[in-house]
Amino acid sequence: MKVKTGPEKIIPILAAYPEAGRDSLIPLLQDVQEAEGYLSREAVVAVGRHLGLPAGKVYGVATFYNQFRFSPRGRYHIQVCRGTACHVRGSGTLLGRLERELKIAAGETGRDGLFSLEVVSCIGACGLAPVISVNGEYHGHLTGDDIPALLEDYRNRETDEDD
Numbered sequence: 446m447k448v449k450t451g452p453e454k455i456i457p458i459l460a461a462y463p464e465a466g467r468d469s470l471i472p473l474l475q476d477v478q479e480a481e482g483y484l485s486r487e488a489v490v491a492v493g494r495h496l497g498l499p500a501g502k503v504y505g506v507a508t509f510y511n512q513f514r515f516s517p518r519g520r521y522h523i524q525v526c527r528g529t530a531c532h533v534r535g536s537g538t539l540l541g542r543l544e545r546e547l548k549i550a551a552g553e554t555g556r557d558g559l560f561s562l563e564v565v566s567c568i569g570a571c572g573l574a575p576v577i578s579v580n581g582e583y584h585g586h587l588t589g590d591d592i593p594a595l596l597e598d599y600r601n602r603e604t605d606e607d608d
Contacts, residue, residue: 454480455488459495483514519554519561521599524578528567536575542589
């Protein structure tokens with residue numbers, strides 16, 4: 446089945462699933478998200494056309510799983526661990542401070558595209574509790590007062606890369 450519309454990045458992905466059926470939906474969505482960084486409305490429609498499924502069905506399946514995102518991540522993606530050790534040691538305070546400083550809620554990306562914020566169940570670095578990850582770089586034993594300097598460090602990295 447030929448796809449008439451869709452982001453350029455996903456056309457080769459769809460082509461890699463020439464005779465795909467419903468059983469290919471999850472792997473196809475994973476590949477599309479890896480290429481695009483998220484599942485755009487256009488991508489959901491294109492996947493649905495390719496598989497002969499309504500876009501609503503594709504979207505319904507994708508929203509069931511936490512692994513799928515429907516908006517792009519920021520250049521610096523912050524994950525706040527809310528596992529037991531981090532919760533007990535104050536990760537809620539970190540989350541609140543990040544939301545105030547960034548002026549976004551968990552699950553959102555700032556308008557400038559620099560930061561996105563996500564709450565995760567466990568990062569697996571309990572010895573560093575409370576811990577956050579920024580693009581896979583761990584920052585542990587944090588307090589709410591550490592957040593402004595940490596964000597400023599990442600903003601400065603952005604400025605340094607522009608020079």
